Amino acid sequence: MIATTHCSAPSKLRHHLTRDFTRHVQKRMAALALAMITGVFLSSAAFAADSTWLLGDNGNLAVSTLEHREGDGRATSVTLILGMHLLTGHLSDADSGQIILTEIGSAKSGGYKFKGSISVDYGASTITLKGKLDMAGATDDINAVFKCKEMR
Numbered sequence: 001m002i003a004t005t006h007c008s009a010p011s012k013l014r015h016h017l018t019r020d021f022t023r024h025v026q027k028r029m030a031a032l033a034l035a036m037i038t039g040v041f042l043s044s045a046a047f048a049a050d051s052t053w054l055l056g057d058n059g060n061l062a063v064s065t066l067e068h069r070e071g072d073g074r075a076t077s078v079t080l081i082l083g084m085h086l087l088t089g090h091l092s093d094a095d096s097g098q099i100i101l102t103e104i105g106s107a108k109s110g111g112y113k114f115k116g117s118i119s120v121d122y123g124a125s126t127i128t129l130k131g132k133l134d135m136a137g138a139t140d141d142i143n144a145v146f147k148c149k150e151m152r
Contacts, residue, residue, distance in 0.1 A: 050068075050069065051066060051067060051068040052067045052122055053065070053066045053150065053151040054125060054127060054150055054151070055149055056125075056147055056148030057081075058145075061081065061082055061142070061144065061146075062081040062082075063079070063080050063081070063127050063146050063148075064079040065077065065120050065148075067095070067122065070092065075090050075092050076090060076091040076120060077089075077090045078091070078099060078101060080101050082112065082135075085112045086103065086104045087101035087104070087114050088101055088102065089102065089114075095120045095121075096117070096118060096119035096120060097117065098116070099114075099117065099118045100114070100115050101113065101115075112135050112136060113133075114129070114131055114134075114142065115131050115134070116129065116142065117129075117130050117131060125149065126145055126148060127146045127148055128145045129143075129144050129146070130142065
């Protein structure tokens, strides 16, 4: 007669792994669902029929503007890109004027900053920047017209 032994350890391990895997999948699915919902809301707000997004570069700098609703008025969000440095700012109820763009994530005083004027011509798809770019102590005069592409 052959004796058989039953070991419950593999069964417990399989149950434990299945339970952990199920939790992992549930967390991932919840994160994916949240990302999708957030994406739908952000994309519908950013790309509403009455918003305009321009993107241009001159070989050294890239600039992006998004003109959109803000409360009861309008706003133009501006992003200046220099290598890995992203400088942001906005205009309220105007397509041109004085602006200060500060580096994202740079609360310290040594970050990159642009101070000057901007003019956005949505009809001609151009952005004009004039001012000073402070790059952690080194400064550069900016006087550039960016021919832009309207993004969707």
